[in-house]
Amino acid sequence: MMGLPMTWLLPLTFLLPLAGSLALALxxxxxxxxxxxxxxxxxxGLAALVTLPIAWRFLAAPEASGVTLWTWIAVGDFRPTIGLLLDGLSLTMLGIITGVGFLIHLFAAWYMRGDEGITRFYAYMNLFVASMVLLVLGDNLLLLFLGWEGVGLCSYLLIGHYYHVAANGWAAYKAFLVTRLGDTFMAIGLFLLFHELGTLNIAEVLERAPEVWARGEITVELAALLLLGGALGKSAQLPLHTWLADAMAGPTPVSALIHAATMVTAGVYLIARMHGVFLLAPDVLFLTGIIGALTLLMAGFAALAQTDIKRVLAYSTMSQxxxxxxxxGAGAFEAAIFHLMTHAFFKALLFLSAGAVIVSCHHEQDMRRLGGLWRRLPLAYAGFVVGGAALAALPLVTAGFYSKDEILWQALAADRGGLLLAGLLGALLTSLYILRLIVATFHGAPGSDNARHPEAGRGLAHGLPLIVLALLSTFLGGWWRPPLDDVLPASPGAGQHAGHTVLEIVASATALAGLALGAWLFLYRREWLAQQVSQGWGARLWWLWHHAWGFDALYDRLLARPFRGGVRRLRDDFLDALCNLAARAAWWLHLGLARTQSGKLRLYATTMVVGATLVLLMLSLGP
Incomplete structure (x- = not known):
């Protein structure tokens, strides 16, 4: 395989999963x-194996290259191709998608045992991976958009895998509808880019944008804002975030794939890939940072009040x-992709460990009905401890520390004090909710028979993904830096070191303080805390956070109900009735004529005699 040319290897990364999907579907x-x-x-697995020689060759000679398979559309000057682009950014994403995606697929072989829809499940999972690979390798925005829509379709199909339960179908429908709203903005943005720049080729867009637009020009701000709208929907950021928690209706490997390796990372990739446009739109870039800060705080507080272990992790993903x-938003594109990579490791670990708990405890997901599992499920417990430590950015020993510290440092270097404070508060909340999750799930007394008598997981498909992801979630994963030097612009803090050590100490102290506060609240003051959240302001705050600040209810009142009311009123409006008048007249005429077709011979004979008599009378009375 090492001797195969790149023109063969690169297409195989999405053709292999696509072939698997087609074989299963047919x-x-x-x-x-x-x-x-x-x-x-x-x-x-073969796609991940093909990625290894691709990465080996690129790292040996880090130079961007492309493969054009064929011309997709040829209409005048509009000639998008099925072309693949390999550079440091696409290679990083390709490694995450195929590598982490393979481990999730392998774990699913254990998790989905006995499921009657497993063929359908794997057909959609393979198509999911193929679509995401196409998204990150596409050398033009139209091909990227094809993969973008492909992951949206697969998320709908997989979230609703257990479609016989009505709530699961509605969760899939909600994810599809909300993300389509963002996709509409993105599609309009692509039209605007093509109208202004005359191309959708990514390299040409990045080259022509500074030639056509001045920094801060209204047109480039609008183009960036439309692209941001698409990114917000896919990556579940305010205000298009409400679908992600309900997406937990799908099987746990689906949740791991969506949250760690594919769909929610697409928005981050889009903005990083189109950095040249966003740098020309400083107001939109700053808005991106503000939305990120607000989302990480909103989701962090919401995670504190969840009782379903998968919903805690869902809000954790929104926050990360x-x-x-x-x-x-701070201009630290490399730091964002670095955290995307480490997050894929520890979030996949957390979701797969949660899946091990759920299957072992007979599909129990409520933390209040679990507890006391750390001895009975040691591998899942270790996965939660290592993944939780990386999520909380435990200093020096976890991958999350290195990537999150880089983000905070870049926010400080860019003189974004508000973003820095939001990041530090988010770190405190992260330590609190992940420790609460671990304590409630694995410590204390068992809350039900399912927790008292769990079934321990066995086999390579169960253990290998957890062990590999646990290793990658430690400093081993944090020490490897994505090869982004020649792809993304330099970060604001590049070459600066003053104050970095102090910030590392502050960030580490914040994370450790959150863990200490969590240990005090959830281990030693559990009864007092339960009393505080059961009455008065504590109960109201708990309800608000448990319902994620009431966004679903707000959207229902502001959007859904007025829309349904308008539809009911327009259903019987005057113009609609006037347009239906001809149809109603034809219908009543049809009913009248149909009654004459009774099938009774005597009635037909009588009608003929009466008709003939009337004709004779008319003739006799004539001139």
Missing amino acids: SFGRLSERVSAWIGVASV IGYMFLAL
Whole structure:
């Protein structure tokens, strides 16, 4: 494989998962569970294997290259291609998608045992990976948009995997609808870019943008704002964030794939890839950072009041993606991608460990009904401890420390004090909610029979992904830096060191203070805390955070109800009735004529005699 040319290797990274998806889909459910799992896991595993020689060659000679497969559309000057671009950014994303995606697929072979829809499950999972690979490798924005819509479709199909439960179908519908709203903004942005720049090729867009637009010009600000709208929907940031928590209705490997390796990272990738446009739109870039800061705080408080272990992790993802948007808003594109990479490691670890708990405890997800599991499920417990430490950015020993510290430092170097304070407060909240999750799930007395008698996971498919991801979530994953020097612009803090050590100490102290406060509250003052949140302002605050600040209710009152009311009123309006008048007249005429077709011979004979008599009378009375 090392001897194959790049023109063969690069297309295989998305063709292999696509072939696996097609093979599973065209089997029409006739394959056994074992064969379906083999095809689903092997196709993504081969894509990850192909990525290794691609990475080896690029790191040996880090120079961007491309592969054009064919011309997709040819209409005048509009000639987008099916072309693939390999540079440091796309290679980093490719490694995350295929590598972490393979580990999730492998774990799913254990998690989905006995599921009657496993062929359908793996067909959609493979298509998910193929779409995301196409998204990050596409050398033009139209091909990127094809992959963008592909991951949206697959998320809908996978969130609603257990479609026989109505709530799961509605969760899938909600994800599809909210993300389509963001996609509409992005599509309009692509039209604007093509109208102004005459191309959708990414390299040409980045080259022509500073030639056509001045910094801060209204047109480039609008183009960046429209692209940001698409990114907010895909990455579940305010105000298009409400779909992500409900997306937990899908199987846990789906949640891991969406949160760690594919869909929610697409928005961060889009802004980083289109950095040249956003740097020309400083107001929109600053807005990106503000939205990220607000989302990370909103989601952090919401995570504190969840009782479902997967919903805690869902709001945690919103918060961590908020850190990435904060970094993008500060102009620290490399720091955002670095945190995207480390987040993929420890968030996949946390979700897969949660999946091990859920399956072992007979699909119990409520933390209040768990507890006391650390001895019975040691591997899942270790996964939560290592992943939780990385999420909380435990100093020096975790991958999360190195990437989150970089974001905070870049915010300080860019003189964004408000973003820095939001990041520090977010770090405190992160330590609190992840420690609460670990304590409630693994310590204390078991809350139900499911927790008293769990089934421990066994087998390579269960253990290997957790062990590999746990290693990557430590300093081993934090020491590897993505090769982004020649792709993204230099960060604000590049070459500066004054104050960096002090900030590291402050950030570390904040994370440790959060863990200490969490230990005091959730281990030693648990009864007092339960009393505080059961009455008065504590209960109101708990309700507000548990319902994620009431955004669903707000959107229902401001948008859904007025829309439904307007539809009901327009259903019977005057113009609609006038347009239907001809149709109603034809319908009543049809009913009248239909009654004459009774099938009774005597009635027909009588009608003919009466008709003939009337005709004779008319003729006799004539001139």
